[in-house]
Amino acid sequence: xxxxxxxxxxxxxxxxxxxxxxxxxxxxxxxxxxxxxxxxxxxxxxxxxxxxxxxxxxxxxxxxxxxxxxxxxxxxxxxxxxxxxxxxxxxxxxxxxxxxxxxxxxxxxxxxxxxxxxxxxxxxxxxxxxxxxxxxxxxxxxxxxxxxxxxxxxxxxxxxxxxxxxxxxxxxxxxxxxxxxxxxxxxxxxxxxxxxxxxxxxxxxxxxxxxxxxxxxxxxxxxxxxxxxxxxxxxxxxxxxxxxxxxxxxxxxxxxxxxxxxxxxxxxxxxxxxxxxxxxxxxxxxxxxxxxxxxxxxxxxxxxxxxxxxxxxxxxxxxxxxxxxxxxxxxxxxxxxxxxxxxxxxxxxxxxxxxxxxxxxxxxxxxxxxxxxxxxxxxxxxxxxxxxxxxxxxxxxxxxxxxxxxxxxxxxxxxxxxxxxxxxxx
Amino acid sequence: xxxxxxxxxxxxxxxxxxxxxxxxxxxxxxxxxxxxxxxxxxxxxxxxxxxxxxxxxxxxxxxxxxxxxxxxxxxxxxxxxxxxxxxxxxxxxxxxxxxxxxxxxxxxxxxxxxxxxxxxxxxxxxxxxxxxxxxxxxxxxxxxxxxxxxxxxxxxxxx
Ligand SMILES: Cc1cc2nc3c(=O)[nH]c(=O)nc-3n(C[C@H](O)[C@H](O)[C@H](O)COP(=O)(O)O)c2cc1C
Ligand code: SF4
Ligand code: FES
Numbered sequence: 001x002x003x004x005x006x007x008x009x010x011x012x013x014x015x016x017x018x019x020x021x022x023x024x025x026x027x028x029x030x031x032x033x034x035x036x037x038x039x040x041x042x043x044x045x046x047x048x049x050x051x052x053x054x055x056x057x058x059x060x061x062x063x064x065x066x067x068x069x070x071x072x073x074x075x076x077x078x079x080x081x082x083x084x085x086x087x088x089x090x091x092x093x094x095x096x097x098x099x100x101x102x103x104x105x106x107x108x109x110x111x112x113x114x115x116x117x118x119x120x121x122x123x124x125x126x127x128x129x130x131x132x133x134x135x136x137x138x139x140x141x142x143x144x145x146x147x148x149x150x151x152x153x154x155x156x157x158x159x160x161x162x163x164x165x166x167x168x169x170x171x172x173x174x175x176x177x178x179x180x181x182x183x184x185x186x187x188x189x190x191x192x193x194x195x196x197x198x199x200x201x202x203x204x205x206x207x208x209x210x211x212x213x214x215x216x217x218x219x220x221x222x223x224x225x226x227x228x229x230x231x232x233x234x235x236x237x238x239x240x241x242x243x244x245x246x247x248x249x250x251x252x253x254x255x256x257x258x259x260x261x262x263x264x265x266x267x268x269x270x271x272x273x274x275x276x277x278x279x280x281x282x283x284x285x286x287x288x289x290x291x292x293x294x295x296x297x298x299x300x301x302x303x304x305x306x307x308x309x310x311x312x313x314x315x316x317x318x319x320x321x322x323x324x325x326x327x328x329x330x331x332x333x334x335x336x337x338x339x340x341x342x343x344x345x346x347x348x349x350x351x352x353x354x355x356x357x358x359x360x361x362x363x364x365x366x367x368x369x370x371x372x373x374x375x376x377x378x379x380x381x382x383x384x385x386x387x388x389x390x391x392x393x394x395x396x397x398x399x400x401x402x403x404x405x406x407x408x409x410x411x412x413x414x415x416x417x418x419x420x421x422x423x424x425x426x
Numbered sequence: 427x428x429x430x431x432x433x434x435x436x437x438x439x440x441x442x443x444x445x446x447x448x449x450x451x452x453x454x455x456x457x458x459x460x461x462x463x464x465x466x467x468x469x470x471x472x473x474x475x476x477x478x479x480x481x482x483x484x485x486x487x488x489x490x491x492x493x494x495x496x497x498x499x500x501x502x503x504x505x506x507x508x509x510x511x512x513x514x515x516x517x518x519x520x521x522x523x524x525x526x527x528x529x530x531x532x533x534x535x536x537x538x539x540x541x542x543x544x545x546x547x548x549x550x551x552x553x554x555x556x557x558x559x560x561x562x563x564x565x566x567x568x569x570x571x572x573x574x575x576x577x578x579x580x581x582x583x584x585x
Contacts, residue, residue, distance in 0.1 A: 076450075084551040086513045117447050124460070124497045125553055127566045160445045163494035168551060182487070184494040200449055242580030243515035250557050285514050285552075289585055316556070318514060336551055341458045358465035425520035 004229070004252025005217045006221055011097055018139040021100035029220035030104050034111065034153035042112040047217060048223035050235045053079055054090075055171075055208030056284065056314045057389075058234070058302060062213075067195035068113055068203045076204040077115045078180065079106055079212055081122040082128070082164055082171035087286035087316030088334065090239035091209035093130035093251050095122075098213065099136035102416050103146065103159065105212035113205055121176050126164045133244060134161055141338045168340040172388045173206035174198075175342070186344050187388035193401065202348055210239055229258035231301035238315045241298060242268040245275070245321035245426060256301040256312075264319055272426050276322040279404070283313025286393030288400035289312055289320075308402075322426065323394040324407040325418040330397060331359040332424070337394030348391035351382040355398055360410070365416035372413050377400055430473060431467035439480060452563050453489045454481050459498055468499040504539040504546035506584045509563045512549045515556030524560050527551070531581060544584070 009015055009024055021027070047062020068075055079102065083091040091115045094102055102120075110118045113167070122130055137159055140146040142250055148156045162180055170179045177199050210314035214236065218226045227235045233284050234256050240263060243249045247269030254263065260282060262272065271277050277292040282300075288310040290298070298308045305312050338356035343349040356374045363369025379395035386392070402409055411419040442457045458477045462469045474492045478485040492498050506526060512521050529535060532545050539546040555561035558570035569580055 083554045084552060087511075087515055087556050088552075089554045089557050117450075123554075124495075125550070125561075125563060127568055128496075158445070162453070163456060163460055165460070165491075166550075167495055180453055181450075182452035182481075182491060184490055215441045237450070241557050243559060244518040249515075249559070281514075318518070318556075320518065324518070329514065332512070332534070336513055340551065344559035365458055424517045425523060 001027070002256075004126045005214055006094065006101075006239060007096065007239050007253040009098075016097055016099055016136070018100055018136065018145075019037045019189055021098070026100055026216070027151075030107055031151050031153075032110065032404050033219055034155055039112045039114055040106055042219070046108075046112065046218060049218040049221075049226040051211065051218065051226065051233055052236075053208055054210035054214070054238060054315070055173075056085060056286075058312070061207065061211055063207060063360055064195060064207070065109070065112055068205060069196075072203045074202045075113050075115050076199040076202050077106065077110050077118040078173075078176060078177060078199065078204060078206045079118070079120045079313055080171060080173065080206050080208050081120055081126070081133075081285045082176060083123055083126075083209070083315060084169075084171045085314045086167040086333070087241065087243055087281065087318045088157045088284055088314040089243075090240045090251055090315060092126065093127050093239060094213050095126070095133050099132045100140065103136055103140050103210055103215055105215040105296045106159055106200075107146070107150065107157060108215045109205065109207065109212055112154055114280075115157060115205075117160060118361060119180060119199075121163045121180055122161060122163055123170075130161070130163070132274065133405060137161065139294055140421060167342075168336075169342045169388070169390055172390065175388065176206060177204060182200040184342070185344050187390075189387055195256075205397065210345060219304055228254035228290070229300070233303055233304065234301045234312075238300070238312075240315045240317055242317045242319060245324070246270065246318040246319045247272055254300065257299045257304070260298045260300055260317070261296050263317060264295075268317075268319070271319065271321050275426070277319070278324055279320045279326070281316075281318040281320070281397075283311045284316040285318070285336070286396055287311045287313045288321065288396050289404060291404050308415075323420050324424060325420045325422050326408050327359070327412045327418060328363055328422060329424055331356070331363050332400045333397045334394070341390060341394070345386045345391065347382045347385045348387075350376050351391070352394045355394070362412055365412075367413045367416075368414055369410075372402075373408055375409075399419065430462050431476060432465075435461060435465050436480075450489070451481055452483055452579070455483075455488055456495070459492060459495075463498055468502055470500060472509075505544050506564050507546045507548060509548045509550040509553075510551045511551065511555065511559070512563050513552040513556075515552070516560040519559035520573070521560040523574075523579065524562065527574055528579055528581075531578070 007391045015415040053059045053062045095422045167185045169175045170185040172187045179185040194204040252267045331401040334356040342353045383395045474488040475485040478488040559571045560572045
């Protein structure tokens with residue numbers, strides 16, 4: 001137990017069940033809101049809380065909901081359970097341990113937006129999270145919490161679980177929408193934004209799991225108490241995942257504005273094997289890397305992280321110990337992005353493939369100084385010139401790794417081998 | 427006509443269809459492809475065409491989905507498909523050693539199936555197990571915090 005919004009109950013073999021969620025006070029706020037609040041009031045409370053999206057982009061949730069036309073005959077809600085950003089493992093925790101909290105959040109959003117059919121788009125690989133979600137949904141349906149005339153309120157909403165099939169890009173909201181329509185997961189040009197024209201051309205809100213699962217707390221406790229948690233401009237708590245070279249990797253609920261160094265050295269037990277810290281990727285694999293010295297004084301909120309030159313992203317903190325080969329590590333990422341580019345825009349398709357081939361060559365000891373120069377130049381042609389943010393996501397690591405660890409890249413190219421022993425694992 | 431399309435499977439199709447509002451017919455593509463793969467282990471283009479008939483849409487669109495999404499297999503796989511994550515957090519915690527160990531034990535390369543048809547070895551991208559890395563999936567089941575001993579135990583248990 002460590003945080004107010006999520007990690008506020010002991011995990012047992014039955015703590016994910018409906019009866020225990022209700023015993024913790026779950027669905028009480030929903031029942032009350034359906035009786036006493038208008039959809040607009042629910043939306044206003046979400047907005048007043050200052051909640052921002054937890055999927056990576058950090059867009060204000062209440063504002064996103066406001067973009068949806070009140071006159072639209074059909075509105076859809078999609079919960080984004082694609083959880084694919086490397087380093088991220090938080091949405092899975094919510095599904096495994098508190099699936100009803102997500103369902104309650106989806107119902108609040110559906111009520112605010114007058115949604116009749118909401119979709120839970122879940123990545124196809126997930127096993128236990130899927131079973132827990134389906135189990136919770138069956139319980140909720142049987143209890144009259146999902147479906148027709150919810151809790152006798154006259155409000156009806158169905159939640160449909162829809163499995164993805166293995167594509168990182170389908171976590172991008174417009175790609176997710178195309179995928180949900182049965183198409184290839186090609187992201188769409190924006191505008192129009194999904195809130196205006198999304199699933200089957202209907203206004204559609206796509207929200208992350210953690211975002212939606214936060215809403216019940218806001219509705220039960222009030223917008224002001226939520227806004228008072230954490231950093232002033234980006235309030236609340238977040239589920240931060242710490243992975244890589246730390247003694248105790250794991251997920252921690254912390255208020256925004258929590259010190260990054262404390263998360264690494266106290267909560268996650270410090271660097272593995274007592275080694276020195278080399279670098280941190282603070283918000284998922286796409287966010288710019290920070291050198292050890294750069295994390296001093298940095299807190300886990302967008303303002304502080306932005307000043308340090310990176311982003312909070314999906315709250316995924318990846319820790320890298322001294323002695324790790326940054327060239328090989330970057331190649332792991334560049335291979336991933338090249339593999340996951342949907343190929344729709346030339347700069348991303350060609351650029352990610354080219355960056356990956358250059359890094360493959362460098363890692364194989366066959367790279368040249370000209371290769372390194374090309375690698376340094378390629379991101380400028382990609383960033384800002386693509387349909388979705390995957391192009392930027394693939395570019396930012398390349399830019400920041402070379403900027404911060406340029407000597408290692410130069411050494412690798414000059415000597416045909418790593419400055420370190422080349423291993424990534426300790 | 428493959429034996430995948432049993433009456434039980436078609437009944438399952440109907441259940442899935444009824445979950446979606448009528449304007450969302452084409453949303454059935456992925457659920458039905460999953461349904462056939464779960465029943466049969468893989469999906470052929472002929473299966474995709476039958477799914478398209480069921481939905482009432484051009485076969486080419488279902489075939490496109492079948493080939494675009496990485497989770498669908500178009501030919502028989504080993505009884506146990508091992509998918510090792512090779513992304514960043516797992517790499518930092520030894521996924522290269524996991525892959526090397528499996529390749530040596532099974533005596534196959536990545537993408538190959540053992541001669542007895544028992545194991546297929548593949549790599550995948552981040553499985554959202556980064557906090558319990560290194561991780562892999564065997565069919566649907568996740569296995570995490572892997573090391574050589576654990577790998578050997580898992581292999582032995584899969585008969
Ligand atoms: C390539 C790419 C992958 C993404 N993957 C995810 C994901 O797995 N889960 C997620 O919630 N958002 C993901 N996003 C962000 C979504 O596009 C979208 O911003 C988010 O789901 C909105 O929810 P929120 O406002 O609640 O954060 C991704 C974006 C991009 C560009
Ligand atoms: S940026 Fe890349 S992934 Fe995104 S739409 Fe363009 S090609 Fe596809
Ligand atoms: S990097 Fe392997 S599970 Fe995330």
